[in-house]
Amino acid sequence: MPISKTDFVRGLQCEKMLWLDAHAPEYKIIPPEVQAKLDAGNEFGDAAMGIFGEFVETTTLREDGRLHFAAMLEKTKALLCCDTPVICEAAFSWYGNFCAADILKKEGTGYALYEVKNSYTARQEFVTDLGFQRLLLRKCGVPLLSSKLILRGDELPENVEISDVEKSAPVEFIEHGGFRYKIVDVTKAAKLTERLASLRIFELGKLKRKDAEMPAIGVGEHCEKPYRCWYFAHCHGLCDRDTNQINE
Numbered sequence: 001m002p003i004s005k006t007d008f009v010r011g012l013q014c015e016k017m018l019w020l021d022a023h024a025p026e027y028k029i030i031p032p033e034v035q036a037k038l039d040a041g042n043e044f045g046d047a048a049m050g051i052f053g054e055f056v057e058t059t060t061l062r063e064d065g066r067l068h069f070a071a072m073l074e075k076t077k078a079l080l081c082c083d084t085p086v087i088c089e090a091a092f093s094w095y096g097n098f099c100a101a102d103i104l105k106k107e108g109t110g111y112a113l114y115e116v117k118n119s120y121t122a123r124q125e126f127v128t129d130l131g132f133q134r135l136l137l138r139k140c141g142v143p144l145l146s147s148k149l150i151l152r153g154d155e156l157p158e159n160v161e162i163s164d165v166e167k168s169a170p171v172e173f174i175e176h177g178g179f180r181y182k183i184v185d186v187t188k189a190a191k192l193t194e195r196l197a198s199l200r201i202f203e204l205g206k207l208k209r210k211d212a213e214m215p216a217i218g219v220g221e222h223c224e225k226p227y228r229c230w231y232f233a234h235c236h237g238l239c240d241r242d243t244n245q246i247n248e
């Protein structure tokens with residue numbers, strides 16, 4: 001079965017998480033504060049689209065509101081053919097595995113790939129996400145020159161430390177629309193995660209098959225790192241099996 005970049009990042013954190021996503025998503029509980037963060041991330045992503053000036057976005061919705069991925073693939077192909085300088089949500093598919101790149105910017109004979117995250121520092125899981133995208137883009141024949149993260153560029157809060165990934169990466173700042181963005185070039189690190197993606201992509205996809213058995217994975221540190229798992233209550237026996245309500 002094909003996977004998305006989100007599946008890839010989730011499957012690397014815990015294979016059981018990816019299995020539950022495919023086979024028992026009804027056990028998922030997304031806390032309101034996490035949902036608020038996800039919504040804020042989407043707004044941040046939308047605001048960052050114009051960071052390099054005019055752009056064309058491929059996002060296409062079906063009548064029921066779901067993404068029309070086939071239409072996005074077609075649009076992306078057409079935009080690449082006419083050398084569009086900046087494409088947002090550029091869609092790619094390889095053996096059914098798919099991703100939409102936040103921003104793809106033409107630079108000479110190649111492209112710079114950008115992933116937008118509403119975060120103050122470059123976390124390893126963002127690089128993992130980029131590695132998956134790199135694999136698909138390159139398999140689709142896109143000549144990639146660099147892979148970068150677009151992050152919050154305002155002053156670092158006291159409780160946030162610059163990550164190890166970012167310490168060794170070139171950084172620049174851009175002002176746009178009243179915001180300050182930080183651009184971190186993680187090309188070197190993303191090349192390594194691209195290799196990881198090429199090794200794991202098909203194996204993780206098997207977890208989504210109808211007949212896939214649930215991986216026998218117990219609870220542990222991985223339930224909270226890098227993200228608190230949405231099946232935390234389910235796997236830790238904190239909720240009613242029938243109603244999925246957290247026990248008082």
Ligand code: SF4
Nearest residue numbers: 014017223229232235
């Ligand atoms: S709670 Fe832990 S064991 Fe259960 S799916 Fe999530 S990460 Fe995996």
